[in-house]
Amino acid sequence: MLLSKEQYKKFLWPVLVGVLLWLCTSLRPEPLSAEAWQMFAIFVATIIGCITQPLPIGAISIIGFVAATLTNVIDIDTAVAGFGNxxxxxxxxxxxxxxxxxxxxxxxxxxxxxxxxxxxxxxxxxxxxxxxxxxxxxxxxxxxxxxxxxxxxxxxxxxxxxxxxxxxxxxxxxxxxxxxxxxxxxxxxxxxxxxxxxxxxxxxxxxxxxxxxxxxxxxxxxxxxxxxxxxxxxxxxxxxxxxxxxxxxxxxxxxxxxxxxxxxxxxxxxxxxxxxxxxxxxxxxxxxxxxxxxxxxxxxxxxxxxxxxxxxxxxxxxxxGAWNTLTWFSILVMMATQLNELGFIPWFSQLIVANLGNMNWFLVLCLLCLIYFYSHYFFASATAHVSAMYAALLSVALTAGVPGQLAALMLGFFGSLVSSTTHYSSGPAPIYFDSKFVTQSEWWKMNFILGIVYIIIWLGVGTAWTKIIGIW
Structure with a gap:
């Protein structure tokens, strides 16, 4: 069955953003290699595709996989290695x-x-x-x-x-x-x-x-x-x-x-x-x-x-569901790993930390978790959000002096807690919202209140608890 016009329209943003970023390769920051910038362009386009979903996420990831290898940003052996994670x-x-x-x-x-x-x-x-x-x-x-x-x-x-x-x-x-x-x-x-x-x-x-x-x-x-x-x-x-x-x-x-x-x-x-x-x-x-x-x-x-x-x-x-997840997770993890190995994420982390000044590491952790949490209004998948932002935010936290395991765990917890935002936030959200028992205005108002409660409990009590059990 051929794709509909609506599906093709949903390709517009990922393709447009990806091409524009690719064309800016010559204007990239000096510390970055061309391959690092081009992988960034493909990764961003793939994530946007996962959000707009002109095709299922697995199919979008395959397209991103082909783009990364066909353009020689990475070789095929490096690309398929992600399936062994x-x-x-x-x-x-x-x-x-x-x-x-x-x-x-x-x-x-x-x-x-x-x-x-x-x-x-x-x-x-x-x-x-x-x-x-x-x-x-x-x-x-x-x-x-x-x-x-x-x-x-x-x-x-x-x-x-x-x-x-x-x-x-x-x-x-x-x-x-x-x-x-x-x-x-x-x-x-x-x-x-x-x-x-x-x-x-x-x-x-x-x-x-x-x-x-x-x-x-x-x-x-x-x-x-x-x-x-x-x-x-x-x-x-x-x-x-x-x-x-x-x-x-x-x-x-x-x-x-x-x-x-x-x-x-x-x-x-x-x-x-x-x-x-x-x-x-x-x-x-x-x-x-x-x-x-x-x-x-x-x-x-x-x-x-x-x-x-x-x-x-x-x-x-x-x-x-298992085979679908295995496919697109492997590809997104591979891309995120390459962003790190090609130097993009370390560069990005240093850039952010340089603008934070001498901010206390706990305040940095709180700021990063808040950014992570509220940016989920732009995502329709908690897993896609983890794929897009976790590695970069963790790198920023480590560069700012946040204890490693604490940063990794807190950002890990918030990867699930971010779902307490919208009626499209994660897989269970549309199932329960589409039951029609809770209106959209009720859903958003109550989630905004409960989101604040989650932030207080997990950043406040959670951080203190990890100190007690020796995580940091």
Whole structure:
């Protein structure tokens, strides 16, 4: 099927910006090589293409890949080397693991049990739903699959059970509150685990390029306290500023029990899935002791899922999200790595730091996180935002004297927290917004307030906590 006129129009900005930057090669700053500037032009054009999306992000990345190699900015061996990045393969493997939760019904069963146990009041019900997200997050790098594939149908069914309809004012009875609260719960859990959002391992890879090591347990421990505080405070704040009309939900337990009865007994495949998930989680948490790499653990988990028959090879082949992510992540990481190796990012960092003067490093960190957070209004993908800005901001932070692991982790956390901005901020955002329970004005107003809360918790409490546990 040929592309539409609208799709071709969306090529205008990436092509125009890329060509203009390329033509400015002769006017580039003196310290930069022609190759560094030209890679910058291709990278910027690719990122803009990922935002305007005339084609899916994977296709845009392939075009950028071809442009970089065809123009001899980099050779083909350097270009394809990006597909061997272990952090990106970790993302792909965890996609397959998360497919097991959906295929076996284990994710749905966990959600229904939480609702049955804790769903007597609306606020408790919201916490229980977020609790499901928290349980699934360590093995679900696609927060879109987690929030959209597992939890969203549960909330939709609950709203229906309480006759909360997005088409009239009954939307505020319970549906709007549950939808918006789970959206934020998913943001928080995405920040808490290295393997909970696709952009996190990407940040880990960029940090590694800067000789900063972040493993699964380091990320988890650093995010633990600000994450728990956020999980407690954010739903309560939403309950106060956007209260549901229905406060008590005694029927939720009965509804969940009926759904569980219809599902039947705990199946063999669910038992296998549970055991393999627990083994993977233990391996990730103890990697610093066992020496087993996080990516290897994910491969082992997938092998066990295949051996036990929980997943078939056809399931793996049909998991298009994993293969799509593997493709475009590999290319964007390769481009960002080349920007660093060709000298563009070090030059850019020195330029920014020179204009900061003798500013205290903590103020620099706060400024960079604020820039990172509020610039997300221009992005429709948290992962694309990480790809575009993380490496450069980290380099600026290091040059300004911010402790390495602290800078890498804080920017890593904010790579997820930036999603608390718009209704197009990340994969889960349009899913929950398109349910029509929450209006666009409500979405933006509440997100602006909650964004300030996130910044205070993670930069304030989070930085203090990392000092206590010896990160810096």
């Amino acid at each position: 272990s952090s990106i393969w970790l993302i792909a493997m965890a996609f397959f693991i998360s497919r097991g939760f959906i295929k076996t019904g284990l994710g749905r069963r966990i959600a229904l049990n939480f609702v049955s146990l804790f769903g007597k009041r609306t606020l408790q019900l919201a916490y229980s739903i977020i609790g499901v997200d928290l349980v699934l997050a360590p093995a679900t790098p696609s927060n879109t699959a987690r929030a959209g594939g597992v939890i969203y149908p549960i909330i939709q069914s609950l709203a229906d059970a309480f006759h909360s309809n997005p088409k009239d004012e009954t939307r505020q009875d319970i549906g709007a509150f549950l939808m918006f609260t789970e959206f934020h719960g998913d943001i928080i859990t995405s920040a808490m685990f290295l393997t909970a959002m696709a952009g996190n391992p990407l940040a880990q890879a960029f940090a590694s390029n800067a000789n900063i090591t972040i493993n699964w347990i380091t990320w988890f421990l650093a995010a633990l306290v600000p994450g728990i505080i956020s999980l407690i405070i954010i739903p309560f704040l939403i309950y106060k500023i956007y209260p549901p009309k229905i406060k008590e939900t005694p029927n939720a337990k009965q509804w969940a029990n009926k759904q569980l009865k219809d599902m039947g007994t705990f199946s063999r495949s669910e038992k296998m899935m549970s055991g393999i998930f627990i083994l993977a989680l233990i391996s990730w948490m103890t990697s610093s002791l066992t020496g087993i790499d996080a990516t290897l653990t994910a491969f082992i988990a997938l092998a066990l899922l295949l051996i036990t028959g929980v997943l078939s090879w056809q399931d793996v082949l049909k998991e298009t």
